[in-house]
Amino acid sequence: MNYTRLLRGAGLVAILTIVVTVIAWPDLQSTVRADDTGFASPTDVHAPIDWVNPTRGFTSNDSYTTTTIDSAMQGYSDFGFEVPTGAFILGIAVRLEAFSSDDEGCDLQVRLSWDGTTYTPLLRNANLTDSEQIHTLGGSSDDWGRDWVSSDFDDDNFVARVTNVGEDIGCLAAST
Template sequence: MFINQLFKLNGRKYHKGNIVATALALATLIFVFSASYVLAGSNVTVTRTFNPSADAAITVNAGDDNGFETTPTNAYADGPGGAAVDTNSGSNSNAVATGTATDKHNFYNYTLTSIPTGSTINGISVRADISVDSLTGSPFTAVRLSWDGGTSWTPEKQTTLTATAETTYTYGDSADTWGRTWSASELTDANFRVQVINGDTAANSLRDFSLDWLPVSITFTAPWDSYSDSARTTISDSFVTYGTTVYMKGTGYATGTYNVAYYDANPTGGGQKTATDSGISVAGDGILNSQYLLNTDPNAFSGTWHALVQPTGATAFPTPYDTAVASPDTYALLGNDAFSVQQAAIPEFPTVSAAIVVSGSCFGLYFWMRKRLKFKMQGAN
């Protein structure tokens, strides 16, 4: 009603169109600027998968005391080449996984030391690709973990096998810590063990188990953060000022050299790589430092940025962020930190440019309509 009254007071036939054009321009500006301020920042979890390179059968009070007696090394990797075989598994009644009648076999040397010490271990999962000669007696495979070389063990996780053909069974997940708090120092080759236990619920069923692959996936949050000062004393997840430098710091990284890739908030691919800081040396103190001046790339997008870490020599991080985090093992990802970058920190944001273009077009339409109206009114007079 207000618009109609204003229309009548002014006596202009197309005044409502002028108001619509102006409102559209303002709405566009509000939308673009509001959208660019939906920001977030935090450490991002990383999941890496590792293979064993050593094994040992348990030879005392463990069924027939030979574990996977045939080619246990076949469980080190996926693919053709056969499987580790436990023939006529166990002895007498082997229905209790941790009892003395079940065959047991340890796998270790997963080379987990690339995970930075001080990382939060969020979860551990074990994949077991298993086949069995028969489902008679409800054969099962259980898995448990050790953090001290096999002296102590987590409670076992047990699964009844559902097919004779090779099937993938998963024990644990990305949020399962197996009933304890882990430290990265316990994930060394000297300490970390995966024990596979085979059994069934029938007396002397003597099942044959074949294990094709036994990888371990570790989900962790690395001590890798963004700071607002060069001394790296103040952690900051939000950067708002033009000319600001993001200072990154990681701790507990193994001695060597690393690359850090910075990704902006470009909606294409979840973000686009804007820069790579290569060949960063880490000495015995385990400190990894990197930095990036936010106004370096005028075409970068505001929003949630990421800084990814990998060792030098790994496959270079790809341009799209989503591709990098979808294949953490391909790129040997060892840290992922998210931080927010607002428009003021970058000189020429595409969102601002878009807003200017759209609003300019709307105002151009507004003045064109006014000019047209003026000519029509003069013609009427």
């Protein structure tokens, strides 16, 4: 039986959207404010590129990016974040819209990069079912195990990598 994990995005990976929560310390002002970037979708794919039609992950439109390979990875970048210099990054949330046709159960793992090649030590999991759902990973106080600086979110640096994995021994041979 051929199982496929499908993703579509209202944010980041045709399924993925990211929001960054920051505290800005404006010059010459006595107030401190918390702000966030709002969810942003990627506009480019980034290595690794293991999924079929990865650009379909840019928007939520019933057009899917897929994979049938366990441990297949897909990178997404160019979110257009504008984080003020000197801002303190409090948390990052990633939103995925996805489902799996594998009745054994599969997960999507997400890691974040600040330089396009090195990824956060902590990952977040979305447990998929056969019903399309929106999964929010991380949050306004989750730094993903890293002290972030504003330049980490430049389009050339910030990458969200999504990996297809199965529960226990992995997805069936042909699951996404």
